[in-house]
Amino acid sequence: MIKVSHVSHFYGEEQVLFDLSFEIKSGGFIFLSGESGSGKSTLLCILSTLLKPSSGELLIDGESVDKIKNLDYFRQSKVGFVFQFHYLINYLSVYENIALAALEDKKHNIQIILKKLGISELSTRYPNEISGGQRQRVALARALVNEPKIIFADEPTGSLDSKNSTIVYGLLAEASKNGTTVVVASHDMQIENYATKIIRLKDGQIL
Amino acid sequence: MISLKALRKNPFKSLLIFSSITIAVMAIFLISSVSQGVIGMYSKMIKTDGDIIITQKGISDTFFSNVDIGLIQKIDKLKSVASSYGMIVGASPIGHIPIAGIYGTTANHFSHYKLSKGEYPKDGEVILGANLAKQFATRSVNIGNKRFKISGIFSSEIGFEEGGVVMNIEDAGRLFNRSASFILVTTDLPNNTDSIVKEIALLDDEVEVKTTQNFVKEYNQFKIIENSSLVISTLAFAMGLMGIASVMSMIVNSRKEEFGIMRALGKSRFFIIKNLFFETLIMSVSAYLFALLLSLGILAMLPHVEMLQGYVNGTLSLSTAIYVLASTLFMALLGSLVPAWIASKTDPILLINQGCA
Known part of the structure; x- marks a missing residue:
């Protein structure tokens, strides 16, 4: 499903990824592990697709990302992303934040997901009116609303306590069981309990 | 609508943009209006009271012009001349007021000044403009080195006159040591004045005769005021517009993270630009309208401010208002949409956190 072919990346003159090639098959819970700065x-x-590699090719479902004509629609319909710091838009309510990401024909999912994640009573509140754990659940709801094929999560529990971390991992694992490919980058080894595949990185290379 | 929510949810930022645009637009309006008003007042003063003006040849300023008042008798004998009067314009300290306009005129022009109190001046007397009169409770006033009895108070639509004094031309002549600054002639044929202009010019080779329309167009003082106000208002305009553009640009740059999130969620560049366009439009137009209302309010109050003696008057033309609106919108949109467009082409994650190594 995802094929990485000879991908390298530089920030200025500093190389952070070195000629990586690997494949991720559909479904499963993939854990990208490594220490801080490992890439x-x-x-x-x-x-x-949030960052273009300096060199190499990325294929998703057999299609080169460089050749996707409408990358915006591709991101919205096929990919969900959960950031470490939730990155909700502060002037939109919980419901509106999720609706912003939702495709027109997926808007009916919003209430269902809010209920499933136990945050339906927060739908009219704004991000600064809810707790960190609740915000991260809203971010997860936003990532799930379009029923994407893949969910990427970067340190999704980095700003959460252990109780909320367990809730978030449980929700990601459930999405994985329902057929969504979940790729999580973290240095939290607790994820190993959920992972079906682990990719270990050190200094920009796969171990 | 996301644009309105963004503006409402960030009231401080919205207020900052609103205030910046309002102040910039007001500065542009007030500077250009006041200079337009100064020219308007003086040209109205000359244009409304005659078709032809006679000044001293080679003297570009009415303040320094000296025309023989005896010429009036010869002019009055010409065919098609309805009336003529002489006038001296000058400026001098009046009582405790450091400077005010002094208008010495022949008696046949006194009726131009509408008396609200007293009677028209005789020798050694003056009438005060309503604005100036507010500053004097006495029955007489010192002008130059002479004391004049205040015989009445008059009102005028022209701010310069409202803040000045009127006396008979003989007294003004002694004060400023001249016969007349200029003579104004009203004809029976206001649309065909060329022949009368030529006839008057033949009466005295020391004078310059022009239609008042041409005089106003060519008057050097107006050109100086126009040019200096053009420079000042252009500078104020440019600074104001640059201020608007830079405020918008700063606000947009501070929202790069938000644009990155939207791009990461699959929102198109067009979606971001469209929302920003409406935000800028709402903000600019509302700030412009607020600035317009405030400026009109200030301009309406200026003639009534005692300290200004009615000398500062503003005229805001429709063309200026439209031009300022167009320029404000252009610069605000330029300041917001260009950085937003550049930002929208950046990888989303770089916008969100400037790299994720």
Whole structure:
């Protein structure tokens, strides 16, 4: 489903990824592990099309990302992303934040997902009116609303306590069981309990 | 609508943009209006009271012009001349007021000044403009080195006159040591004045005769005021517009993270630009209208401010208002949409957190 072919990446003159090639098959819970600075977040950003690699090719469902004509629609319909710091838009309510990401024909999912994640009573509140754990659940709801084929999560529990971390991992694992490919970059080894595949990175290379 | 929510949810930022645009637009309006008003007042003063003006040849300023008042008798004998009067314009300290306009005129022009109190001046007397009169409770006033009895108070639509004094031309002649600054002639044929202009010019080779329309067009003082106000208002305009553009640009740059999130969620560049366009439009137009209302309010109050003696008067033309609106919108949109467009072409994750190594 995802094929990475000879991908390298530079920030200025500093190389952070070195000629990576690997494949991720559909379904499953993939754990990108590595210490801080190992390049796992950069790789996750490239896999999710949020960052263009300096060289190499990324194929999703057999199609080169460089050749996708409407990358915006591709992101919205096929990919969900959960950031470490939730990145909700502060002037939109919980419902509106999710609706912003939702495709027209997926808007009916919003209430269902809010209920499933136990945050339906927060739908009219604004991000600064809810807790960190609740915000991250809203971010997860936003990533799930379009029923994407792949969810990418970068340190999704980095700003959460252990109780909320377990809730978020449980929700990601459930999405994975329902057929969504989940790719998580983290240095939290707790994820190993959920992972079906682990890709370990060190200094920009796969171990 | 996302644009309105963005504006409402960030009231401080919205207020900052609103205030910046309002102040910039007001500065542009007030500077250009006041200079237009100064020219308007003086040209109205000359244009409304005659078709032809006679000044001293080679003297470009009415303040320094000296024309023989005896010429009036010869002019009055010409065919098609309805009336003529002489006038001296000058400026001098009046009582405790450091400077005010002094208008010495022949008696046949006194009726131009509508008396609200008292009677027209005789020798050694003056009438005060309503604005100036507010500053004097006495029955007489010092002008130059002479004391004049205040015989009445008059009102005028022209701010310069409302803040000045009127006396008979003989007294003004002694004060400023001249016969007349200019003579104004009203004809029976206001649309065909060329022949009368030629006839008057033949009466005295020391004078310059023009239609008042041409005089106003060519008057050097107006050109100086126009040019300097053009420079000042252009500078104020440019600074104001640059201020608007830079405020918009700063606000947009501070929202790069938000644009990155939207791009990461699959929102198109067009979606971001469209929303920003409406935000800028709402903000600019509302700030412009607020600035327009405030400026009109200030301009309406200016003639009544005692300290200004009615000398500062503003005229805001429709063309200026439209031009300022167009320029404001252009610069605000330029300041917001260009950085937004550049930002929207950047990889989303770089916008969100400037790299994710």
